[in-house]
Amino acid sequence: MSDSNTTDFTNPSTLILLGIPGLEMVHLWISIPFCTMYTIAILGNFTILFIVKKEPSLHVPMYYFLCMLAISDLVLSTATVPKTLSIFWFNSREIDFSACFTQMYFLHGFSVMESGILVAMALDRYVAICDPLRHFTILTNPVVVKIGLAVVLRGSMLILPYPFLARRWPYCRTNIILHTNCEHMAVVKLACADIRVSSYYSLFVALSVTFLDIFFIVMSYTQILRVIFSLPTKEARLKTFETCSSHLCVILAFHIPRLFSFLTHRFGQNVPLHFHSLIANIYLLVPPMLNPIIYGVRTKQIRDRLLWLFTHKLT
Incomplete structure (x- = not known):
């Protein structure tokens, strides 16, 4: 066999996803929680979409944004997890060169969209609490559609530019990606060229999206908390805050693993490769799994509708 994995090739037709480096012997065991979380994410997010579609009282901005979040979670997890499981179960490590860049685009694109949807949900909570009498006149269906389109376009x-820049580089060192998916920097680091343009642009996107979105969310909740603390009774304050609790939990579930993954990837040169890979996978698996659980448990309308569906089916 020729040493095609290391030398004498440029832009190979296939790339090799190694999986979780250093933990190859326990891939089968790791696949159990991965498969469990993915199954919960698929069932949970489809349940959210089904309940919102079937329940007319949920046809309001908050639940439209929740449906956008569910769709984003479904795409984000499905773009990566099935291939990861095929590596763990069948040792199917090869991925087509073009398919790798397609996965890269969906992985990062829907991550940015999800962050934008969380900002839109913060806007909805801000209007609902700070200007409740005009909530449905401000966030009309056409406005919700425009916000959704803006999130998708952004x-x-x-x-x-991620896949377009990445395709420019010659790949002549190795075609082995030390990861379970085609994460942008994991791929471009294989290039035998100066990849500073790709590196700087990905840093710009990560910082601008993360910190701008967090800034807008913090500004919204600053105003929300100001209104909450001005309410006359403790019961009223708790009841109003309860309407935001699910959204706050989802924000934390999304941004904490994301920031941790970003910081370890950029500044954790001494962090083991398997830890990098595990954190990156947690970021892709945990939020899609937790989001429908959080809203299902903490949102009375969804919880009641779900219980009604179960009892109706059983009787």
Whole structure:
């Protein structure tokens, strides 16, 4: 066999996803929690979409944004997890060169979209609490559609340079990616060229999206908390805050693993490779799994509708 994995090739037709480096012997065991979380994410997010579609009282901005979040979670997890499981179960490590860049685009594009959807949900909570009498006149269906389109366009356009820049580089060192998926920097680091343009642009996107979105969310909740603390009774304050609790939990579930993954990837040169890979996978698996659980448990309308469906089916 020729040493095609290391020398004498440029832009190979296939790339090799190694999986979780250093933990190859326990891939089968790791696949159990991965498969469990993915199954919960698929069932949970489809349940959210089904309940919102079937329940007319949920046809309001908050639940439209929740449906956008569910769709984003479904795409984000499905773009990566099935291939990861095929590596763990069948040792199917090869991925087509073009398919790798397609996965890269969906992975990062829908991550940016999800962050934007969380900002839109913070806007909804801000209007609902700070200007409740005009909530449905401000966030009309056409406005919700425009916000959704803006979120999709931002994610699509910001990430579009990722695969285009990555395809420019010659790949002549190795075709082995030390990861379970085609994460942007994991791929471009294989190039035998100066990849500073790709590196700086991905840093710009990560910082601008993360910190701008967190800034807008913090500004919204600063105003929300100001209104909450001005309410006359403790019961009223707790009841109003309860309407935001699910959204706050989802924000934390999304941004904490994301920031941790970003910081370890950029500044954790001494962090083991398997830890990098595990953190990156947690970021892709945990939020899609937790989001429908959080909203299902903490949102009375969804919880009641779900219980009604179960009892109706059993009787």
